[in-house]
Amino acid sequence: MYQYNADDTAFLVERVDQFEKQLNRHLAGDLDAAKFRSLRLRNGLYMELHAHMLRVAIPYGILNTEQLRALADVADKYDRGFGHFTTRQNIQYNWIELPEIANLLRDLSAVGLHAIQTSGKAMRNITADPFSGLTKDEVEDARPYCELIRRWFNIHPEFSWLPGKFKIAINGAKLDETALQIHDLGLNIVYNEANELGFAVYVGGGLGAAPMVAPEITPFVAAEDIISYLESVLRVYNLKGRRDNLKRLRIKFMVREHGAVEFGRMVDEDWQQTKNNPELKLNMDELAKLKKDFALPIEPVDLAGFTDTVDFNYSIWKKNNVRAHKLSGYSIVNISLTQLGTAPGDATSEQMRMLADLADKYSNSELRTTKRQNLVFPYVRQNQVFELWQELAKNSLASPHQGTLAHVVACPGGDYCDLAKAVSIPIAQQVQQRFDDMDKLYDIGPININISGCENSCAHHHISDIGLLGLKKNEQEFYQITLAGETLHETAIGRKLGRSIAGAEVVDAIEDIVNIYLDSREEGENFVDVFKRIGITPFKEKVYG
Amino acid sequence: MVDDNEVITVVSEQGQTVELVSVEEWIENIDSLAASGKGVLIKPVDDVTLLKDSLNKIALIALDFVGFDDGRGYSQAALIRNRWGYSGEIRGINTHLDQLQFMLRSGVSTYDLQEQYQGSNEHDYTHGFSICYQAAANNADMKEKF
Numbered sequence: 001m002y003q004y005n006a007d008d009t010a011f012l013v014e015r016v017d018q019f020e021k022q023l024n025r026h027l028a029g030d031l032d033a034a035k036f037r038s039l040r041l042r043n044g045l046y047m048e049l050h051a052h053m054l055r056v057a058i059p060y061g062i063l064n065t066e067q068l069r070a071l072a073d074v075a076d077k078y079d080r081g082f083g084h085f086t087t088r089q090n091i092q093y094n095w096i097e098l099p100e101i102a103n104l105l106r107d108l109s110a111v112g113l114h115a116i117q118t119s120g121k122a123m124r125n126i127t128a129d130p131f132s133g134l135t136k137d138e139v140e141d142a143r144p145y146c147e148l149i150r151r152w153f154n155i156h157p158e159f160s161w162l163p164g165k166f167k168i169a170i171n172g173a174k175l176d177e178t179a180l181q182i183h184d185l186g187l188n189i190v191y192n193e194a195n196e197l198g199f200a201v202y203v204g205g206g207l208g209a210a211p212m213v214a215p216e217i218t219p220f221v222a223a224e225d226i227i228s229y230l231e232s233v234l235r236v237y238n239l240k241g242r243r244d245n246l247k248r249l250r251i252k253f254m255v256r257e258h259g260a261v262e263f264g265r266m267v268d269e270d271w272q273q274t275k276n277n278p279e280l281k282l283n284m285d286e287l288a289k290l291k292k293d294f295a296l297p298i299e300p301v302d303l304a305g306f307t308d309t310v311d312f313n314y315s316i317w318k319k320n321n322v323r324a325h326k327l328s329g330y331s332i333v334n335i336s337l338t339q340l341g342t343a344p345g346d347a348t349s350e351q352m353r354m355l356a357d358l359a360d361k362y363s364n365s366e367l368r369t370t371k372r373q374n375l376v377f378p379y380v381r382q383n384q385v386f387e388l389w390q391e392l393a394k395n396s397l398a399s400p401h402q403g404t405l406a407h408v409v410a411c412p413g414g415d416y417c418d419l420a421k422a423v424s425i426p427i428a429q430q431v432q433q434r435f436d437d438m439d440k441l442y443d444i445g446p447i448n449i450n451i452s453g454c455e456n457s458c459a460h461h462h463i464s465d466i467g468l469l470g471l472k473k474n475e476q477e478f479y480q481i482t483l484a485g486e487t488l489h490e491t492a493i494g495r496k497l498g499r500s501i502a503g504a505e506v507v508d509a510i511e512d513i514v515n516i517y518l519d520s521r522e523e524g525e526n527f528v529d530v531f532k533r534i535g536i537t538p539f540k541e542k543v544y545g
Numbered sequence: 546m547v548d549d550n551e552v553i554t555v556v557s558e559q560g561q562t563v564e565l566v567s568v569e570e571w572i573e574n575i576d577s578l579a580a581s582g583k584g585v586l587i588k589p590v591d592d593v594t595l596l597k598d599s600l601n602k603i604a605l606i607a608l609d610f611v612g613f614d615d616g617r618g619y620s621q622a623a624l625i626r627n628r629w630g631y632s633g634e635i636r637g638i639n640t641h642l643d644q645l646q647f648m649l650r651s652g653v654s655t656y657d658l659q660e661q662y663q664g665s666n667e668h669d670y671t672h673g674f675s676i677c678y679q680a681a682a683n684n685a686d687m688k689e690k691f
Contacts, residue, residue, distance in 0.1 A: 161616025
């Protein structure tokens with residue numbers, strides 16, 4: 001597995017040292033408040049309702065077990081014994097004391113983890129496919145490119161004070177697990193007609209109050225030119241993006257105002273002057289080295305004659321949580337952190353350590369995180385899946401509801417977050433309680449429900465089968481429902497069902513929606529298929545009728 | 546920087562007092578302003594491509610970093626220094642301690658801080674990082690890794 005070298009670790013320490021000085025100046029009253037805000041956000045630190053929240057990056061979603069144990073230690077030493085795995089492959093701690101932050105970050109830097117640019121108006125942690133390098137249908141393993149681009153945007157001297165936040169996704173698979181087109185910038189790995197590898201570039205996606213699907217601004221940039229191309233996108237945005245209207249800071253507004261064609265032309269005009277600059281070419285030697293570092297750490301195994309255990313609960317769990325691996329003899333195992341009665345994405349330090357032990361034993365000491373707030377074991381031998389399931393079940397982590405309606409994705413919501421207009425987690429729990437019959441859940445099949453506590457859309461409600469957005473009306477919590485958003489095959493923003501619904505009635509509305517789906521469904525149709533065929537009206541009539 | 550009867554001046558690195566004019570003034574009277582040794586004061590909203598063809602006639606360029614979160618100056622500096630090869634002094638004005646290394650790497654050569662902070666060492670912020678991951682106008686004293 002790829003690990004940072006001494007330079008990379010030294011860089012992380014330099015960053016902590018500098019942030020510690022800034023924190024000390026703030027605590028001594030010797031740093032302007034607005035400047036401190038800007039600086040602390042770039043280090044992942046939010047001042048929240050009850051305490052301070054720190055967002056730690058899990059670059060492109062990959063963790064080794066040493067790192068997971070370090071995250072568990074941080075949870076115990078500096079927080080209240082748990083962390084929240086987010087929809088963007090980060091982990092958040094909600095109860096951090098200011099004077100302890102530098103020590104916390106130093107502990108993390110020792111294992112190659114950091115909070116650099118996890119917030120603020122800067123380039124953010126890259127979203128990547130959690131199954132990178134594992135599946136047969138992949139165009140190319142995105143991770144070496146993710147790492148080179150991650151390095152490039154660390155404290156970039158020119159692009160660290162952008163008009164707005166800037167989120168990047170990189171996808172190398174045929175099915176898009178990254179939700180590429182809802183990012184400010186999405187890179188899709190493609191081969192051109194000459195069979196050269198490069199990227200199709202999408203710019204200007206985003207959720208929030210004005211959701212937008214990013215248009216393609218160029219169908220192909222050769223891999224070696226990607227850094228210069230990215231610099232041109234960022235330069236055009238940095239110089240000409242809107243800074244005058246706080247609600248129009250993201251690049252999506254600039255792309256919308258100019259149009260994708262004109263925006264692409266502006267980028268190209270800049271790029272023509274830099275694309276041949278040798279300093280901006282992707283370092284192909286480093287790329288080759290990274291490809292070796294990210295190569296599969298396992299050899300195929302011959303399991304001829306192996307038959308898996310038949311057990312009712314195991315089989316149900318396996319159907320939804322185990323995926324095919326490209327290497328014979330192996331499986332990919334999803335572990336749902338969303339348990340009935342607990343907050344989606346939350347893991348206790350004990351769970352983290354237990355999962356680290358299991359990953360050491362069953363998954364070559366590596367884990368991945370996903371936008372559905374799961375952990376993935378990427379290298380499990382097929383003849384050990386049952387054993388792993390037993391261990392998970394013993395620790396209440398073999399929930400079979402992953403991939404069903406009861407696996408709700410939710411942000412931390414009003415219980416933890418200053419920005420939230422509504423609670424997300426209690427609603428998620430009510431949904432789980434309403435649909436707790438496994439037979440019914442299997443009949444319903446894979447419907448996604450995502451609940452965001454405010455328009456910042458941290459739970460990605462716009463791209464879910466059933467999306468809920470928390471609102472406040474006369475101090476009461478309401479939820480706006482959107483239907484049939486998707487990203488896997490194509491990207492579409494969910495349609496608004498109608499007027500928002502009071503918190504006490506929202507689970508009834510979800511049940512109505514599910515019932516319309518069940519009554520209308522034809523053989524092999526998923527939720528989006530049904531919605532496209534019958535339209536929004538039957539859902540409206542049932543919910544508001 | 547001195548603001549005297551609406552004439553803005555800076556004292557250059559060589560100790561000369563240089564009068565600054567706006568980008569609009571400069572492009573209207575390039576030859577006479579160049580002949581009298583004027584510098585140009587660039588604001589964040591200014592389009593620096595207007596200066597491209599007359600850059601080497603400018604005695605000194607001042608870039609205004611007045612807004613902490615307004616990052617346009619970094620791209621302006623990079624274009625002027627790195628892409629167009631301006632070799633004269635680029636002065637950052639209204640600059641901020643915490644951004645000095647970003648600014649110097651982008652091509653600014655001298656600076657006036659907007660405010661001083663007690664108990665802070667400028668060197669921590671001009672040289673806080675010894676490793677860099679990207680090409681820039683000025684990576685002096687840094688180990689490059691890209």
